[in-house]
Amino acid sequence: MSPVTAGVLQLLALTAALALAYRPLGDYMAKVYSSEKHYRPEKWIYKAIGANPTAEMRWPAYLRGVLAFSAVSVLFLYLLQRAQGILPGSLGFAAIDPDQAFNTAASFVANTNWQSYAGEQAMGHVVQTGGLAVQNFVSAAVGMAVAVALVRGFARSRTGELGNFWADLVRGTLRILLPISVIGALILVACGAVQNFAGIHEVGQFMGGTQQWNGGAVASQEVIKELGTNGGGYFNANSAHPFENPTPFSNLFEIFLILVIPFAMTRTFGRMVGSLRQGYAILATMAVIWLGFTALMMWTEFAHHGPAFEAAGGAMEGKETRFGIGGSSIFAVASTLTSTGAVNSFHSSYTGFGGGIAMLGMQLGEIAPGGVGSGLYGMLIMAIIAVFIAGLMVGRTPEYLGKKIGTREIKLAACYILITPA
Template sequence: MSPVLAGVLQLAALVGALALVHRPLGDYLAAVYSSTRHLRVEKWIYRCIGANPSVQLRWPAYLRSVLAFSLAGVLFLYLLQRVQGSLPLSYGFTSISPHQAFNTAASFVANTNWQSYSGEQSMGHVVQTGGLAVQNFLSAAVGIAVAIALVRGFARSRTGELGNFWADLVRGLVRVLIPMAVIGALVLVACGVIQNFAGIHEIGQFDGGVQQTNGGAVASQEVIKELGTNGGGYFNANSAHPFENPNGLSNLFEIFLILVIPVSLTRTFGRMVGSTRQGYAILGTMGVIWLGFSALMLWTEFHHGGAALQEAGGAMEGKETRFGVAGSALFSATTTLTSTGAVNSFHSSNTGLGGGLDLLGMMLGEIAPGGVGSGLYGMLIMAVIAVFIAGLMVGRTPEYLGKKIGTREIKFAACYILVTPTLVLGFTAASLALATPPDSILNTAGNSVHGSGAHGFSEVLYAFTSGANNNGSAFAGLNANTQWYNTTIGLAILLGRFLPMVFVLALAGSLAEQQPVPKTAGTLRTEQPLFAGLLVGAILIITGLTFFPALALGPLAEGLA
């Protein structure tokens, strides 16, 4: 079988599997977040945390709950890393430095999972399993809760109440993420992913030598890493490590895990607003972008210049022979179009245009289909922008799902889409403009940037794009474990995660207060393919106008050279 055909078949298998689970899982999620019944275990949790799940919260109270819970998570995970040297099962690993502990705590709580460390050489079992893996569950549940709050803003009227954050959080954990993770972990173990608490030991090599490695509860962390679109690997090689991703079957299953909840949430959206066709319009928009990027990534990694690449049958440098070009290209496109950040190849080793696609996928806002929860609310923000643009073209007050998009609503949406470009371009410019000598403690550029010219620029741009978009993947050529990068990327992660949530929840509250507007002959039919096409165009144009100059200086210049 040719590698190209293998790539097409993998793409078809993913689409088929997602189509099979889209409706049942989407309906189940809608039932979970619409239910008024509380399970016994949920009641115990509410009693322990002192929450009343029946109290309906307006958007300021919902936001305060999100921020307070996330702040507690950052502080707990920071302290856990700082005292690692005194914890059991640390296997001699010392405490994490303050700036790296801050970066890691911010990263995992914000669902980013950017890693400036080698997991198997820095973290013991307590920090890995009791700290990082737990935050993988919690951050994913927070993202879904915020998305559901925005959906309620569209579905409800004449009330500013968006539900109860604590109930949404607990239900997401107990009824969705934990059961799915248990099933997924069993599948991964069956595929060969390890699951143990072994310490550091020696294993044999093919050439007869030995090397030291450590075990871990890898399958249980790997499944929520992908299912929750987190991305933090147990080992430094991430999903290219054979203990995390041993073969082609596990690779395809991990891509499926990344996509399954974001894709199914579009069905949940349609059910909760009373029109499944609206959900299909959003799904169609996401699907067009994901399929387009996946096809382009396969093309650019298979069709390339140079005798060495042609002889290898693809751009194989930096890729695992277990997966080949097709498995790595699909993984790369998927992980950067969602807020996952898991990698099974070095993105820095992609062709120039392939690296540009990775960057552009994140710059779109990771909405195709995006992260768990964040992809849906990001796409709905873009839908509001698209409706507003359509209203300007026809001279009519824009409406979406029976709600008027007025001055207040469009300001919230505009602020949302401005946060990430400001962080990405601002921190990238500062890192390059404030370049320090290699021996400086800050080391903003110095010897942190491995590449030169356009590729070196792409390394820095990619790092802040990944951080501000809550992705977490790296271009694999930047030494980010410095005081400057740990601090600034950590700040970009926190601001890029929680500032947009402020505007999402404010928009949800404003929409929930409105009285529905009846449909007329002039109402824009947002469930039609025409609107989906307008939405795709708005996403690409807005992103292109914002980031095209930066892309032209980096991956485009390299790819066209």
């Protein structure tokens, strides 16, 4: 089988898997966020944090909840890193420097997961699992909660209540992210990903000699890294590392995890506003951009330019041979269009056109399909602006889902699209 055929088949298999998951997952998430039932473990959490999950919040209270939780999360993760030297399971690593600890804490809480350290040489088991992995869950759940609050604003009338942030946060974590992550971690372990709490040990090399290496709860962190569109790798090489992403199948599965919630949330939106057609319209926009970018990326990376490219079957520089050009190109587009940040190849060594596609994907990374939650609310704001402009062109009062779009709404939408580049 030629590399081009293999890449196309991977893309078709991924598209089919996303299509199969779209309806059940989207409907399930709508049910989760619309349910009035609270499970016992959730009640324990509400009691521990002193929250009343049945109390509806207007937008100022919901915003305060988001900001307060995020501030506490930054402080907790910062202190955990600063105390690493005295924690069990630190693998002998010292405490993280103050500036590095704050950089990492802010990055992971914001779901950015930008890393300026080598994880296997800096972070012990407690910080990785009790700090970084926890933030992978809750930062994604916060993004989903904000998206759901915006959807409720469209769906409800004659009320300014948007639900309860604490209930949305807990449900998103326990009912959506955690169950999928448990199943996903088992699949990654079956593929060969590492899942242990081993210490530092000597590992033999193919060319002779040894090097020091440590294990960790890699599979469980890898799955939520992708599912929550986080991106921070357990190892410095991220998803190019064989401990994180060992086989072509695990590679395709991780791409599926990156895309499945952002795409399925359009179904959740349609279900919650009572118009599946609106959800399909947003899905179609996201899908066209994603498929177009992927096709262009694969085309440019498979194009042969000279003897070296012909001998390798395409632009193989910076790519893992176990994934090939197809698996690397699909991963690169999925990662950049969702602002995930996970990589299984070096984007800087792509062709000029391929690197440009990755950069443009980063610029559209919050709408097509965007991160969990952020992609949906980013696309909804684009819809508000588009409807407003269209209304001006035809001389009608702009409306979206029965809501009039006036000066205040457009000012807020303009703030959103200006804050990101600023």
